[in-house]
Amino acid sequence: MTLSDPQAPAGKLSRPAIEIDNLNKWFGSYHALRDVSLTVGEQEIMVVCGPSGSGKSTLIRCLNHLEEYQEGRICVFGQELARDQKSDRFIHQTMGMVFQNFNLFPHLTVLQNCTLGLTWLRKKTESEARDIAMGLLERVGIEHLADRFPGQLSGGQQQRVAISRSLAMDPKIMLFDEPTSALDPEMVKEVLDVMVKLAETGMTMVCVTHEMQFARQVADRVVFMQDGEIVEVGPPEQVLLHPQWDRTREFLNHIL
Amino acid sequence: MSEQKLKHFVPTPPRLPATNEQNLLRRIQKQCFNSIGNSLLTISVLVLIYYVAKSFLDWAVFNAVWNAATRRECMDISPDGACWAGVIDWFNGLIYGRYPDEEQWRVNGGVVMGLLWLLPLMNRRIAYRNSILISWITLYPFLGAYMFLGGTFGQDVGIIHMVFTSLAAGYFILLYLNWMLCAAGQSSLPERVTPLTSKLFRRGQHMNGFLLVWAVLSILCGVALAQVNLEPVPVDRWGGLFLTLIIASFAITMSIPVGILLALGRRSKLPVIHWLSMMLIELVRAVPLITVLFMAVTLLPIFLPSGAEPDKLSQVLFAVCLFAGAYMAENIRGGLQAIPDGQYEAAQTLGLGYWLTMGLIILPQAMRLMIPNIMTSFISMLKDTTLVSIIGLFDIMLMARNISNDKNWIGLHTEPLALISILFFVMCYGMSQYSLNLEKRLKAHRS
Numbered sequence: 001m002t003l004s005d006p007q008a009p010a011g012k013l014s015r016p017a018i019e020i021d022n023l024n025k026w027f028g029s030y031h032a033l034r035d036v037s038l039t040v041g042e043q044e045i046m047v048v049c050g051p052s053g054s055g056k057s058t059l060i061r062c063l064n065h066l067e068e069y070q071e072g073r074i075c076v077f078g079q080e081l082a083r084d085q086k087s088d089r090f091i092h093q094t095m096g097m098v099f100q101n102f103n104l105f106p107h108l109t110v111l112q113n114c115t116l117g118l119t120w121l122r123k124k125t126e127s128e129a130r131d132i133a134m135g136l137l138e139r140v141g142i143e144h145l146a147d148r149f150p151g152q153l154s155g156g157q158q159q160r161v162a163i164s165r166s167l168a169m170d171p172k173i174m175l176f177d178e179p180t181s182a183l184d185p186e187m188v189k190e191v192l193d194v195m196v197k198l199a200e201t202g203m204t205m206v207c208v209t210h211e212m213q214f215a216r217q218v219a220d221r222v223v224f225m226q227d228g229e230i231v232e233v234g235p236p237e238q239v240l241l242h243p244q245w246d247r248t249r250e251f252l253n254h255i256l
Numbered sequence: 257m258s259e260q261k262l263k264h265f266v267p268t269p270p271r272l273p274a275t276n277e278q279n280l281l282r283r284i285q286k287q288c289f290n291s292i293g294n295s296l297l298t299i300s301v302l303v304l305i306y307y308v309a310k311s312f313l314d315w316a317v318f319n320a321v322w323n324a325a326t327r328r329e330c331m332d333i334s335p336d337g338a339c340w341a342g343v344i345d346w347f348n349g350l351i352y353g354r355y356p357d358e359e360q361w362r363v364n365g366g367v368v369m370g371l372l373w374l375l376p377l378m379n380r381r382i383a384y385r386n387s388i389l390i391s392w393i394t395l396y397p398f399l400g401a402y403m404f405l406g407g408t409f410g411q412d413v414g415i416i417h418m419v420f421t422s423l424a425a426g427y428f429i430l431l432y433l434n435w436m437l438c439a440a441g442q443s444s445l446p447e448r449v450t451p452l453t454s455k456l457f458r459r460g461q462h463m464n465g466f467l468l469v470w471a472v473l474s475i476l477c478g479v480a481l482a483q484v485n486l487e488p489v490p491v492d493r494w495g496g497l498f499l500t501l502i503i504a505s506f507a508i509t510m511s512i513p514v515g516i517l518l519a520l521g522r523r524s525k526l527p528v529i530h531w532l533s534m535m536l537i538e539l540v541r542a543v544p545l546i547t548v549l550f551m552a553v554t555l556l557p558i559f560l561p562s563g564a565e566p567d568k569l570s571q572v573l574f575a576v577c578l579f580a581g582a583y584m585a586e587n588i589r590g591g592l593q594a595i596p597d598g599q600y601e602a603a604q605t606l607g608l609g610y611w612l613t614m615g616l617i618i619l620p621q622a623m624r625l626m627i628p629n630i631m632t633s634f635i636s637m638l639k640d641t642t643l644v645s646i647i648g649l650f651d652i653m654l655m656a657r658n659i660s661n662d663k664n665w666i667g668l669h670t671e672p673l674a675l676i677s678i679l680f681f682v683m684c685y686g687m688s689q690y691s692l693n694l695e696k697r698l699k700a701h702r703s
Binding site for chain 1: 603607
């Protein structure tokens with residue numbers, strides 16, 4: 001059993017952003033998360049990897065209240081989450097999430113996808129919202145597609161829209177649930193580039209991904225999960241190049 | 257080094273698609289006369305069509321009588337032809353029922369006003385299109401009812417009805433003033449007033465300007481309408497196509513909100529709401545419309561305190577609305593089930609609550625998916641409204657049957673029914689074409 005390992009780079013753990021303490025979750029009788037404890041520091045980039053079914057997606061969906069959990073506690077910036085799945089305004093204001101399947105709203109244009117939350121929740125006027133959204137779309141390099149509908153875009157472009165849509169709400173933490181797994185190889189890079197740029201701005205990020213190149217490049221720590229447990233946590237050079245556990249090495253041999 | 261050795265890829269230029277062009281004759285030959293059996297079939301169908309069309313046209317056009325005083329006269333002129341003279345004689349009755357002749361302009365006016373209210377929706381670039389639709393559903397009925405019912409402000413018209421009629425009239429005028437100013441490239445009235453209101457109030461500037469202009473216009477309209485004295489026409493004088501359209505449009509417009517609420521209720525996690533919606537839907541769907549109508553007319557007054565008995569039209573409207581809503585709820589529920597979970601999750605992570613998620617994300621998509629089914633329901637509702645003739649409302653069906661009781665036109669059944677068949681066909685076909693058009697337009701940007 002390896003618990004959370006505070007081997008984060010100095011200066012980054014000034015203040016914990018997310019504290020997960022002995023989290024347990026069952027789907028029916030299936031024990032999906034087993035005593036998961038982990039602390040993510042502010043401005044830290046955390047990459048979660050592991051074979052499919054290891055509970056990594058479930059973990060970050062718990063963070064965002066998309067799944068309820070049965071035991072343990074999660075604190076975000078010191079505030080504890082309710083355990084049952086109720087929409088929690090604080091959480092959704094603090095965290096943005098990017099999904100594997102983009103989940104853009106197909107009946108709205110790219111721009112409307114990004115301004116929706118701003119006009120309806122942040123009570124911005126239409127022109128303010130438009131300015132913010134266009135700025136973000138520019139940052140991810142698709143401002144020229146603002147008036148298209150998601151169905152007219154490639155996967156990589158859609159995922160970049162999804163990232164801007166989340167960023168528009170000005171979250172403190174971004175969660176990425178396998179953001180590149182549904183993409184053609186040629187489009188993976190454009191999404192990763194956006195994520196690297198985002199990491200450079202000091203955003204706290206938790207990414208479930210198999211892109212080890214990305215992990216090596218920007219991650220502060222890498223978490224390896226197996227069967228609902230955290231096997232290994234540490235800086236990328238350590239976990240990816242000199243893993244302590246046989247299971248980690250086996251997994252890395254498969255995907256690298 | 258190695259890059260120099262690589263060959264440069266040049267894409268092959270595209271070609272036009274290979275065609276196997278055929279002229280019309282060739283196509284007909286290939287599709288209709290490609291074997292002896294098919295040739296025989298084609299010929300016999302053509303002959304059949306010819307006979308049916310010929311005998312119908314002979315009856316309806318060539319041998320028809322257009323001018324006559326009585327059915328007897330018709331028979332004398334042309335025994336094999338249609339006697340349209342009777343229908344023409346009764347035409348006003350078919351359209352307006354027993355509405356007084358000299359007041360019929362009010363029906364025309366009210367209906368035209370309702371259509372004009374919706375006209376700005378044709379312009380797709382107009383702002384706040386939703387609010388126009390919502391105002392049409394919530395405000396227009398009051399204005400329409402005032403036009404149709406008549407009466408004087410303060411006497412026959414109740415205070416609530418007075419207020420809403422004035423609000424509706426004010427909104428209608430504001431709508432057109434704004435549209436005209438907008439078309440002329442000027443800033444709209446609320447925008448002009450906003451500087452004034454922003455001095456009075458602090459927040460929600462745009463909204464305040466709009467509300468102020470609306471209130472002023474409504475008061476002006478109220479004062480103007482109070483001077484007008486419309487002859488009261490009680491509901492039991494309404495009839496004909498006019499009444500059919502009122503019932504049908506009420507059923508169609510109310511079925512959407514009622515259906516949405518029932519569908520959401522049925523999917524609700526709260527047990528009381530879930531069971532109530534489900535019971536209501538299943539109960540209404542398991543019973544024929546005619547039974548629902550009879551129940552509304554006979555049972556509803558029992559539940560209401562004595563003296564508060566509503567008129568027959570209100571009871572019928574209530575029943576039709578319930579019936580249409582229950583059917584619509586199942587349509588909408590089908591659409592809701594087709595929306596993937598990811599949409600709910602994405603909305604949730606943005607922080608949209610239940611009603612915003614439903615209103616902005618889920619329902620717009622679900623409704624689009626269900627357009628064909630919803631339109632089918634609308635069409636059957638329009639046709640089903642003819643059943644109200646059975647409980648004694650003088651809708652177009654009952655008026656048509658009444659023609660044959662007129663002593664001048666005794667026994668004239670076929671022609672009025674033929675006319676309303678044509679009328680209904682035109683209306684229903686129009687609706688179905690509109691829905692096809694809508695589907696095409698909404699699909700254009702989806703794939």
